Amino acid sequence: MIRLAIQKSGRLSEDSLNLIRECGISFINSSLKLKTEATNFPLEILFLRDDDIPGYVADGVADIGIVGENVLVEEGKQELAIQKLGFSKCRLSIAVPKSAEYRNIQDLQDKNLATSYPNLLQAYLTQQGVTANIHTISGSVEIAPSIGLADAICDIVSSGSTLISNGLREVESVFRSEAVLISNTELTAEKTRILNQLVFRIQSVRKAQKAKYILLNAPNEAIPTIKSLLPGMKAPSILPLAEEGWSSVHSVVNEDDFWEIIEKLREAGAQGILVVPIEKMIL
Ligand SMILES: Nc1ncnc2c1ncn2[C@@H]1O[C@H](COP(=O)(O)OP(=O)(O)OP(=O)(O)O)[C@@H](O)[C@H]1O
Numbered sequence: 001m002i003r004l005a006i007q008k009s010g011r012l013s014e015d016s017l018n019l020i021r022e023c024g025i026s027f028i029n030s031s032l033k034l035k036t037e038a039t040n041f042p043l044e045i046l047f048l049r050d051d052d053i054p055g056y057v058a059d060g061v062a063d064i065g066i067v068g069e070n071v072l073v074e075e076g077k078q079e080l081a082i083q084k085l086g087f088s089k090c091r092l093s094i095a096v097p098k099s100a101e102y103r104n105i106q107d108l109q110d111k112n113l114a115t116s117y118p119n120l121l122q123a124y125l126t127q128q129g130v131t132a133n134i135h136t137i138s139g140s141v142e143i144a145p146s147i148g149l150a151d152a153i154c155d156i157v158s159s160g161s162t163l164i165s166n167g168l169r170e171v172e173s174v175f176r177s178e179a180v181l182i183s184n185t186e187l188t189a190e191k192t193r194i195l196n197q198l199v200f201r202i203q204s205v206r207k208a209q210k211a212k213y214i215l216l217n218a219p220n221e222a223i224p225t226i227k228s229l230l231p232g233m234k235a236p237s238i239l240p241l242a243e244e245g246w247s248s249v250h251s252v253v254n255e256d257d258f259w260e261i262i263e264k265l266r267e268a269g270a271q272g273i274l275v276v277p278i279e280k281m282i283l
């Protein structure tokens with residue numbers, strides 16, 4: 001049995017649980033229970049505060065965990081990371097009151113900055129050659145300038161709406177983060193085997209999330225052009241349609257290239273294009 005630590009309640013929780021479920025792992029989840037066992041995979045799940053997860057995994061209290069890279073690097077435990085997970089994407093940014101004059105990072109020299117990430121912020125300031133006073137607070141950082149606690153803040157930004165609601169303006173991006181799977185570095189052979197199984201499933205789910213299954217109809221003379229636009233996993237499937245001179249083409253496209261490819265397909269003569277999600281993808 002392998003022990004996975006995930007955030008009990010917060011920005012990582014729902015996507016972490018969904019990922020485990022998409023890997024075909026079932027468990028009973030009650031908000032009051034801080035520990036649960038999967039029913040069809042050798043996995044135990046611990047529900048913890050996210051800040052505690054890197055430490056628990058480093059000490060072996062948990063074998064693996066899911067945490068934001070911002071917390072992992074802040075705690076100096078980046079060597080535990082084994083796989084990016086693509087959710088909880090955010091950035092750690094410096095923001096100043098929107099009316100404050102700000103030209104460049106030198107304007108922060110000797111200023112007071114409030115943050116929950118003193119190490120990441122200090123590393124950034126040092127790299128930029130700026131000395132400032134860092135005040136570490138554990139939450140509601142965006143309030144600090146308006147109550148006279150700091151001249152600027154350094155905190156997590158995603159949509160930017162929290163900054164706007166608090167009269168702040170983003171001026172420097174310090175660190176980019178997403179959720180990451182971490183692992184203790186001294187797992188037993190048996191636990192390593194279970195972890196590899198889990199990572200294989202996670203990678204299949206992640207590949208499928210980016211990929212779309214595409215079906216379309218096209219006149220036969222357009223097939224060579226369409227084939228070159230849709231390489232597929234190996235090659236597209238081309239099946240004759242019930243109508244003379246027409247074929248149906250099935251393939252896989254990457255979400256990132258999706259719109260560009262669709263336009264080119266239409267130009268080439270494709271019609272009745274259907275795009276459907278893929279649940280799992282094993283290459
Ligand atoms: N607005 C956001 N959008 C996307 N990801 C975010 C956002 N805010 C935070 N995150 C990511 O999710 C992680 C957890 O954020 P959350 O705000 O839930 O933490 P927390 O308040 O410290 O929770 P805990 O109670 O577990 O200590 C952050 O470390 C960051 O990686």
Ligand SMILES: O=P(O)(O)OC[C@H]1O[C@H](OP(=O)(O)OP(=O)(O)O)[C@H](O)[C@@H]1O
Nearest residue numbers: 011139140156157158159160161162163
């Ligand atoms: O740019 P935005 O989309 O507004 O997101 C940024 C906010 O999200 C996080 O807080 P969260 O809402 O998770 O609450 P918390 O402070 O209680 O952790 C983070 O600490 C910011 O305050």
Ligand SMILES: [Mg+2]
Nearest residue numbers: 049050051052
């Ligand atoms: Mg926390």
